[in-house]
Amino acid sequence: xxxxxxxxxxxxxxxxxxxxxxxxxxxxxxxxxxxxxxxxxxxxxxxxxxxxxxxxxxxxxxxxxxxxxxxxxxxxxxxxxxxxxxxxxxxxxxxxxxxxxxxxxxxxxxxxxxxxxxxxxxxxxxxxxxxxxxxxxxxxxxxxxxxxxxxxxxxxxxxxxxxxxxxxxxxxxxxxxxxxxxxxxxxxxxxxxxxxxxxxxxxxxxxxxxxxxxxxxxxxxxxxxxxxxxxxxxxxxxxxxxxxxxxxxxxxxxxxxxxxxxxxxxxxxxxxxxxxxxxxxxxxxxxxxxxxxxxxxxxxxxxxxxxxxxxxxxxxxxxxxxxxxxxxxxxxxxxxxxxxxxxxxxxxxxxxxxxxxxxxxxxxxxxxxxx
Amino acid sequence: xxxxxxxxxxxxxxxxxxxxxxxxxxxxxxxxxxxxxxxxxxxxxxxxxxxxxxxxxxxxxxxxxxxxxxxxxxxxxxxxxxxxxxxxxxxxxxxxxxxxxxxxxxxxxxxxxxxxxxxxxxxxxxxxxxxxxxxxxxxxxxxxxxxxxxxxxxxxxxxxxxxxxxxxxxxxxxxxxxxxxxxxxxxxxxxxxxxxxxxxxxxxxxxxxxxxxxxxxxxxxxxxxxxxxxxxxxxxxxxxxxxxxxxxxxxxxxxxxxxxxxxxxxxxxxxxxxxxxxxxxxxxxxxxxxxxxxxxxxxxxxxxxxxxxxxxxxxxxxxxxxxxxxxxxxxxxxxxxxxxxxxxxxxxxxxxxxxxxxxxxxxxxxxxxxxxxxxxxxxxxxxxxxxxxxxxxxxxxxxxxxxxxxxxxxxxxxxxxxxxxxxxxxxxxxxxxxxxxxxxxxxxxxxxxxxxxxxxxxxxxxxxxxxxxxxxxxxxxxxxxxxxxxxxxxxxxxxxxxxxxxxxxxxxxxxxxxxxxx
Numbered sequence: 001x002x003x004x005x006x007x008x009x010x011x012x013x014x015x016x017x018x019x020x021x022x023x024x025x026x027x028x029x030x031x032x033x034x035x036x037x038x039x040x041x042x043x044x045x046x047x048x049x050x051x052x053x054x055x056x057x058x059x060x061x062x063x064x065x066x067x068x069x070x071x072x073x074x075x076x077x078x079x080x081x082x083x084x085x086x087x088x089x090x091x092x093x094x095x096x097x098x099x100x101x102x103x104x105x106x107x108x109x110x111x112x113x114x115x116x117x118x119x120x121x122x123x124x125x126x127x128x129x130x131x132x133x134x135x136x137x138x139x140x141x142x143x144x145x146x147x148x149x150x151x152x153x154x155x156x157x158x159x160x161x162x163x164x165x166x167x168x169x170x171x172x173x174x175x176x177x178x179x180x181x182x183x184x185x186x187x188x189x190x191x192x193x194x195x196x197x198x199x200x201x202x203x204x205x206x207x208x209x210x211x212x213x214x215x216x217x218x219x220x221x222x223x224x225x226x227x228x229x230x231x232x233x234x235x236x237x238x239x240x241x242x243x244x245x246x247x248x249x250x251x252x253x254x255x256x257x258x259x260x261x262x263x264x265x266x267x268x269x270x271x272x273x274x275x276x277x278x279x280x281x282x283x284x285x286x287x288x289x290x291x292x293x294x295x296x297x298x299x300x301x302x303x304x305x306x307x308x309x310x311x312x313x314x315x316x317x318x319x320x321x322x323x324x325x326x327x328x329x330x331x332x333x334x335x336x337x338x339x340x341x342x343x344x345x346x347x348x349x350x351x352x353x354x355x356x357x358x359x360x361x362x363x364x365x366x367x368x369x370x371x
Numbered sequence: 372x373x374x375x376x377x378x379x380x381x382x383x384x385x386x387x388x389x390x391x392x393x394x395x396x397x398x399x400x401x402x403x404x405x406x407x408x409x410x411x412x413x414x415x416x417x418x419x420x421x422x423x424x425x426x427x428x429x430x431x432x433x434x435x436x437x438x439x440x441x442x443x444x445x446x447x448x449x450x451x452x453x454x455x456x457x458x459x460x461x462x463x464x465x466x467x468x469x470x471x472x473x474x475x476x477x478x479x480x481x482x483x484x485x486x487x488x489x490x491x492x493x494x495x496x497x498x499x500x501x502x503x504x505x506x507x508x509x510x511x512x513x514x515x516x517x518x519x520x521x522x523x524x525x526x527x528x529x530x531x532x533x534x535x536x537x538x539x540x541x542x543x544x545x546x547x548x549x550x551x552x553x554x555x556x557x558x559x560x561x562x563x564x565x566x567x568x569x570x571x572x573x574x575x576x577x578x579x580x581x582x583x584x585x586x587x588x589x590x591x592x593x594x595x596x597x598x599x600x601x602x603x604x605x606x607x608x609x610x611x612x613x614x615x616x617x618x619x620x621x622x623x624x625x626x627x628x629x630x631x632x633x634x635x636x637x638x639x640x641x642x643x644x645x646x647x648x649x650x651x652x653x654x655x656x657x658x659x660x661x662x663x664x665x666x667x668x669x670x671x672x673x674x675x676x677x678x679x680x681x682x683x684x685x686x687x688x689x690x691x692x693x694x695x696x697x698x699x700x701x702x703x704x705x706x707x708x709x710x711x712x713x714x715x716x717x718x719x720x721x722x723x724x725x726x727x728x729x730x731x732x733x734x735x736x737x738x739x740x741x742x743x744x745x746x747x748x749x750x751x752x753x754x755x756x757x758x759x760x761x762x763x764x765x766x767x768x769x770x771x772x773x774x775x776x777x778x779x780x781x782x783x784x785x786x787x788x789x790x791x792x793x794x795x796x797x798x799x800x801x802x803x804x805x806x807x808x809x810x811x812x813x814x815x816x817x818x819x820x821x822x823x824x825x826x827x828x829x830x831x832x833x834x835x836x837x838x839x840x841x842x843x844x845x846x847x848x849x850x851x852x853x854x855x856x857x858x859x860x861x862x863x864x865x866x867x868x869x870x871x872x873x874x875x876x877x878x879x880x881x882x883x884x885x886x887x888x889x
Contacts, residue, residue, distance in 0.1 A: 014425055059530070070769055072686055073765060078781075
């Protein structure tokens, strides 16, 4: 019956049109008015700001910042206006206006999960390890000020004042005292703990340019955010390789630029050694991710890679993910070979990332299986 | 999408309405509808008119509302439409106390819409009108192609702020028509200026030099040339309503003309709301606070009310909150007229203690604010009722920016504060741009003038706007303005942008031709 079809809302059409313009699929000349094209804004302590795309049609205007205006509040002449962000904050330059929202990382993971319809991961391995989780469900008389329950405190104070006879209905001033304060409090619940090890591998040979690395950085960030929301305990390792592989810290991982040839097997070799030494599949959920532009030294090395995968890595991992970033020089052959050899194995997930727009679909491929 | 008001809210509404009437608020019938957040965001994205024409920017607004709501950054509190009957929307997830506040607030707005003079000419069946616009735009999209219509709408929207918001208030204003006589006549006249310069007839020839001194003849000739120049000019007087001018004079097909008319009508409909933002929000806040604290609030709602009310008034020092500023001004006016703190005697009094305790028990506060809400807009409101005492007590200041771009308190001087505030409110913070000559250089080119009042136009936006203008006018477009203190004319000839030194009267400010603002 026609009635069962949900009524399309009028706004959906306009939203769809807007999104297509932002993505540059239609009306490309409007794209220059999109105030951002970034998927990821600034990452702060535990929060990240996501710019919301906005198209501002041009018009005769003075620009956003007229340099002066009227404000309200304390402070002497010549003093800075209170309550501004720190100096040199992004967004100040050239009066550019980007609407940004700050969200915490767990919230972000939730949004990502919603956006990509990611299934919750069902962890493997031992669930015997129990860990404690705080749930705020009760009220106490002591606690940190950040947990003070405003309403309860006032109510207690009011009750006390009425009992003492100091409450004057004509002048209803309620002043809470120390003993009136009430705080939110938690109970400790035990939940099974599961561990995850994430190993990022990246090709840093000459053909991987700045943009390619930026794509890897953004994708790794989102993968990280998601996995952290799914596991209580997570360890992350970073491997870079050109013709040889080595383990590096997070910063070098994203900033290193090498040159020279590419031997992917070197990375897989190192990866399996790390997994073997530290992450027993009985205790750990293991996630290796490899990003390259698809060039490899030789067909012989690619065969070595397949062997390593089949014999050493795959038996120990939840999934093995290979993301191929498009570059001007990469042949893209490795993904073809990998799909041919191991495409039937459910644990091997590959995706192609032609540009930044490809990041979200790629994440969906990697994390959409719920493993 | 909407549901009838549930019984409990209906009871609350009846009581709030009775109190609002008791206080003397006067509003058209007001319908409340309860929506969930998604539906409310949809209505809000369309500026309150769910039947509006389709356009991507409404989709953009919806996305922003939806996301910022999901991230907990904002929540639409109330949404009220200036229409007769008045429509207002309530968010389903709001608690009872919030709904009471919103209803009281809405009756404040409804009263303001109905009684403030500046809303007088607005279309009171705008809901129908907007639906009508929607139908027309959809029909054009079907007939001429959605993308074509969208492109034209985008160009029209770039010019949305170039209307004359004061125009509806001078219904008698003479319409400026085309000059009589075609351009050819003027050419003829120009040729004959030499012959037509008036001379006194001299008897003997030697007297001619004395009766008609050459300097005088030259002056007369120049006067006639100038006069001719003005007559050659079209429009004869600078035209503030650029959209209407284009609608009537640009080479457009009828559907394009109609789209311009739609964009213009909607811009004019929303203009009074921008013109009275501080007054209107302040008024509604004044009344929700009065109705709640004096009538509607039950004991157990006090904290929720205080919480909601204070978040409405929250302001960061670097940004003025119109709710807060408006409310404080209304309270100040009520207080001054209650205690007789106005008039010559009071203003002559310089003794601080005496001023502070001044109270002649005039009790005119309420009457005064009802009178003020009738006849003022934000500019005249601030001009008249922002007092030195107010600026000092409410800690207003003017800020500027230091070398690092941080805001710095520059001055707490009353005159400076008032001047800056008025500057930012004039023309809603938009530059004044008018059509100076639609037959510029006698080649049908469009010359606009930006009336420079201290701030330069943003260059990249100005250039892109000129491209939109060119797509509508189809001839080169010139904009006379000032850039870094010097008169410049920006030119877009259809392919490239250039800019030249301004000469004579085109040069921005201080020009005499029709510069007088009504």
